[in-house]
Amino acid sequence: MSALRFSESVSARLEDGVLLVTIDNPPVNALSAHVRTGLAAALNHAAGTVEIAGVVLTGAGRAFIGGADIREFGKPPVEPSLPDVVGRIEAFDKPVICAVNGVALGGGCEVALACHGRIAVETAAFGLPEVKLGIVPGAGGTQRLPRLVGTLAAIDLIGTGRTVKSLDAMALGLADAVSAHPVATAASLVRQVAGQPLRRTGSLDVPPVDDDALDAAAAKVLAKSRGQSAPAEAIRLVRAAGGVDLEAGLAEERATFLRLRDSTESAALRHVFFAERAAGKVEQLEGITPRRIETVGIVGTGLMGSGIAVAALTSGHRVIGLEQTPEAAAAGMGRIAGLLDKAVQSKRLTAAALDACLARLETTADASALAAADLVIEAVFDDLAVKTDLFRRLNGIVRPDAILATNTSYLDPDAIADATTDPRRVLGLHFFSPAHIMRLVEVVDCAKTAPDVLVSALAFVKRLGKLPIVSGVTEGFIGNRIFSAYRREAEFMVEDGAEPQAVDAAMEAYGFPMGIFAVNDMAGLEIAWARRKRQAATRSPDERYVEIADRLCEAGRLGRKTGRGWYAYPDGVRTIDPNVTAIIDAARAAKGIVPRNFTAEEITDRLLKAMVDEGAALLAEGIAARPGDIDLVMINGYGFPAHKGGPMFAAGRHEERTA
Ligand code: 3H9
Numbered sequence: 001m002s003a004l005r006f007s008e009s010v011s012a013r014l015e016d017g018v019l020l021v022t023i024d025n026p027p028v029n030a031l032s033a034h035v036r037t038g039l040a041a042a043l044n045h046a047a048g049t050v051e052i053a054g055v056v057l058t059g060a061g062r063a064f065i066g067g068a069d070i071r072e073f074g075k076p077p078v079e080p081s082l083p084d085v086v087g088r089i090e091a092f093d094k095p096v097i098c099a100v101n102g103v104a105l106g107g108g109c110e111v112a113l114a115c116h117g118r119i120a121v122e123t124a125a126f127g128l129p130e131v132k133l134g135i136v137p138g139a140g141g142t143q144r145l146p147r148l149v150g151t152l153a154a155i156d157l158i159g160t161g162r163t164v165k166s167l168d169a170m171a172l173g174l175a176d177a178v179s180a181h182p183v184a185t186a187a188s189l190v191r192q193v194a195g196q197p198l199r200r201t202g203s204l205d206v207p208p209v210d211d212d213a214l215d216a217a218a219a220k221v222l223a224k225s226r227g228q229s230a231p232a233e234a235i236r237l238v239r240a241a242g243g244v245d246l247e248a249g250l251a252e253e254r255a256t257f258l259r260l261r262d263s264t265e266s267a268a269l270r271h272v273f274f275a276e277r278a279a280g281k282v283e284q285l286e287g288i289t290p291r292r293i294e295t296v297g298i299v300g301t302g303l304m305g306s307g308i309a310v311a312a313l314t315s316g317h318r319v320i321g322l323e324q325t326p327e328a329a330a331a332g333m334g335r336i337a338g339l340l341d342k343a344v345q346s347k348r349l350t351a352a353a354l355d356a357c358l359a360r361l362e363t364t365a366d367a368s369a370l371a372a373a374d375l376v377i378e379a380v381f382d383d384l385a386v387k388t389d390l391f392r393r394l395n396g397i398v399r400p401d402a403i404l405a406t407n408t409s410y411l412d413p414d415a416i417a418d419a420t421t422d423p424r425r426v427l428g429l430h431f432f433s434p435a436h437i438m439r440l441v442e443v444v445d446c447a448k449t450a451p452d453v454l455v456s457a458l459a460f461v462k463r464l465g466k467l468p469i470v471s472g473v474t475e476g477f478i479g480n481r482i483f484s485a486y487r488r489e490a491e492f493m494v495e496d497g498a499e500p501q502a503v504d505a506a507m508e509a510y511g512f513p514m515g516i517f518a519v520n521d522m523a524g525l526e527i528a529w530a531r532r533k534r535q536a537a538t539r540s541p542d543e544r545y546v547e548i549a550d551r552l553c554e555a556g557r558l559g560r561k562t563g564r565g566w567y568a569y570p571d572g573v574r575t576i577d578p579n580v581t582a583i584i585d586a587a588r589a590a591k592g593i594v595p596r597n598f599t600a601e602e603i604t605d606r607l608l609k610a611m612v613d614e615g616a617a618l619l620a621e622g623i624a625a626r627p628g629d630i631d632l633v634m635i636n637g638y639g640f641p642a643h644k645g646g647p648m649f650a651a652g653r654h655e656e657r658t659a
Contacts, residue, residue, distance in 0.1 A: 004045065010038025012045075017053040017194075018187040019046045028066030029059040031107045033078040035069075036085050043088055043096075054095035054190035057115065058183050064100045064124060065108025070133065070270060073261055082107050082139040083254060090114040090140075090200050095193045099182035100124045100175070105163065110139040113148065113174075116198040119186045120166040120175045127163030131230040133273060134266030134643060138257030140202070142237035143249040147204040149173045151242055152217045158234045159221030206242040214239060227511040228643045230260055264653055268645030272635065275628030275646075280443070280458045280468040282625070288452050290459035291403065294318060297373030299390060301332025301363060304407060305379035307435030310339045311464045313357040314349060314436070320373060321363035329363040336361060339436055370397050375460060377405045377429055382527075384411050388419035395421050403453050405429040409480060410531060414447045414473055424450040427457055430477055432637050440636035442471045442478060469633050472623035479633045481623075482614045482647070487528070489610035490516045491546040495588060497595030498603060500566050501576055506603035511641025516607075518574060519639070520549075521565035529553040551583045608654075611647040627652075 004012045009025040009032070021042045023029045039057075046052045059065055068082060089096050089111065098104075100120035104112045105127050112118050112126065120126075128141045136142060137158065146154040149172040157164065169175040179185035218235045225231035233256050241249050260266055296312045298305045301321040309319045313336070321336065323329040340357055343349035349357075362369065370376055376398055378390055387406060394404060404426045406416050417426035428444025441461045445454050454470070461468035471477040476484055490503050504515020514522070529550065539545065552565060557580075559565035568577035588595055611634065618624040624633075631646020644650050 006041035007034040007038030009035050010042055012042055017051055018190045019052050019055045021055055021057050022060050024060035028063045030066050030069040031082055032069040036080050039085050040080050053194040056097055056099050056183055056186040058099040059101050063102040064104040065111055067106025067108050086110055086114045086139045090202050095190045095198055097186040097189050099186040106130055107139050110141045113144040113201050117189050118175045119177050119179050119182045121182050122166050122178050124166045125163040126169045126174055128158045129161035131234055132161040134230050134269040135260045136234040136256050140250055142253050143241045143246055144201045146206045146238050146241045147201050150207045151209050154238045155217045155235050158238055159231045202246045227641055265643045268643055268649055271645045271649045272642050275632050279632055285451055285455050288455045290456040293374040293460045295373050297370040297376035299378040300380040304433055304435055306335040308377055308431055309336045310436035313361055315464045318360045320369050322367055323365055326365045329365045333363040367397050373402055375403045377407055379407045382408055387416050391416055391419045407431055410476055413444050417446050423448040425453050427453055439467045441466050441468050443468045444471050446473055467636055469629045474623045478618055478624050479637045482611050483638055485610045485614035486607055487516055489607055493598055495546045498598040503603055506600040510604045511644055512639045517566035521559040521567055524559040524561055525553050525565055526558050548584055548587045608647055612651040615648050
């Protein structure tokens with residue numbers, strides 16, 4: 001039978017009385033206007049053709065349906081709306097069964113929920129991730145999911161936005177069956193149920209559940225969604241599903257969806273979504289093939305090196321950890337194995353995967369082992385002499401085509417590259433600690449880095465499952481330069497009269513998990529102190545310099561590890577310390593500063609402005625390629641709240657509001 005075409009992205013063929021409808025809208029089969037039109041036309045065709053017993057819906061390529069087309073948000077609506085299409089599927093007289101061949105997300109999951117049966121391949125996944133975009137499901141998800149899986153599971157899934165694989169979806173009641181041939185299985189289900197009463201999700205009763213359990217499930221989700229409104233709204237809608245009829249529930253869901261879709265929170269999270277997809281893309285590098293990286297040498301298996309090793313192992317690489325002595329190599333092996341064990345305990349890794357990782361791991365004190373490496377990452381003490389000496393020695397050991405990366409956070413990677421015979425193969429890979437957990441990696445494009453070396457490093461970081469952001473060479477790269485500007489401004493305000501705890505409270509209220517002084521205490525004050533001492537000789541006497549942090553360091557207050565820093569920590573609890581207040585008072589008095597009051601708003605405004613000004617400088621200098629890259633660095637490396645979109649996005653919104 002020849003193919004029927006219902007729109008540019010929806011086609012079908014009739015097979016033994018079943019209309020097999022395929023959505024083909026690369027890359028993820030999002031529900032763009034032509035997909036919705038095509039689906040409506042396919043239903044019309046099936047309704048009006050007596051030989052058609054029912055319909056199977058499936059997706060071409062890897063996805064079933066990746067959700068509503070996020071690029072259409074903010075544009076004028078085009079009929080038919082997704083809720084209309086979904087409603088028609090559910091009310092359809094003939095059976096509509098979906099063959100879920102890949103991810104069914106957001107609107108895609110809502111299409112599946114409205115079908116009269118759901119057959120999935122084992123590798124498929126279901127989810128309503130709308131809260132991650134600052135919205136709630138808008139095509140019946142909050143009303144139909146609880147009818148299928150119960151309110152508690154629906155609160156968890158919709159409130160967190162997490163996805164579940166097919167077998168888990170089946171255990172929950174979301175998928176009916178898992179099949180290696182979902183289209184054939186779905187088609188035989190159509191034939192089986194045709195002419196019989198259909199199981200319409202919207203007609204099911206929501207299973208009863210007691211209020212205490214609901215409160216507990218809601219509290220668990222809300223504990224992780226500080227400052228965002230979408231999860232709470234989603235939970236409200238899911239809870240309401242048990243108490244109102246479908247139509248009323250759908251109307252309230254739609255109204256909430258439309259309100260949130262136009263919110264700043266949603267605009268911010270959509271900005272983050274697209275910024276992440278753009279990250280690591282460099283126009284000039286398009287078409288360059290990355291080198292193959294299978295074996296990774298890691299020099300130094302301390303805290304940072306062992307974290308990098310775990311990230312490399314769990315993404316399928318071989319790892320050779322190099323240390324100076326056999327004892328240190330054994331200790332490194334222990335550290336890496338310990339981190340892998342923890343991953344098994346927290347169910348991030350299976351026992352079988354752990355064995356496979358250990359089989360790909362070697363630690364040694366014999367540098368010649370690095371001859372097997374495609375990429376060598378140094379994670380040794382952050383000292384220029386140590387690093388340049390190491391890179392000089394690597395020259396004679398590694399293969400000529402091996403890539404060399406430094407994990408320095410502040411040193412000049414160009415100086416390190418120049419210590420090698422071939423600086424074209426050198427670049428920076430700035431991991432954040434703990435490296436096996438943190439997603440962000442600044443990929444530092446040095447003056448002489450070859451284009452294919454940069455491309456290879458970006459591909460490597462993506463294979464680690466991490467987020468690569470390209471940075472040019474500058475002290476501290478993108479993140480630490482902005483962080484320094486942020487800290488400098490915070491210290492100015494403290495010297496002028498704001499208390500550190502007031503600065504921290506303002507930023508925590510804005511959405512940072514921790515204010516800057518608490519962060520400094522956690523990270524330790526000594527690295528920045530050493531840097532300030534290095535810079536002292538070249539610092540202009542006209543530059544404003546706040547000495548309070550130096551006084552704290554001189555008093556042995558190096559942060560949490562010494563039990564005190566900007567705060568004291570009796571029993572581990574962050575507490576205001578009168579000794580710090582006295583140091584601050586003395587510093588103000590020494591400069592004749594009469595302390596003044598700062599409102600929380602002034603504090604956040606000034607700190608955001610400091611970040612944005614530094615961000616603008618980084619863009620002007622060509623260190624960062626896009627404002628979105630800066631936002632991602634601050635969100636993923638420094639706790640900037642994602643639902644505010646990052647400093648550059650937030651500044652743009654602020655300007656719009658005040659224009
Ligand atoms: C929703 O459904 C609301 C409804 O409840 C109510 C409506 C009334 N739209 O991530 P990738 C693009 S809200 C448009 O690298 P992967 C993406 O920008 C939606 N474009 O691939 C990228 O473009 P480019 C709920 C989209 O294989 C390309 O596809 N759904 C959409 O690693 C590849 O993306 C979601 O939140 C979209 N919905 O992962 C799901 N999705 O090549 C969001 C992707 O130009 N999507 N693109 O850079 C995802 O989670 C992942 O993209 C997915 C594929 C898992 C699907």
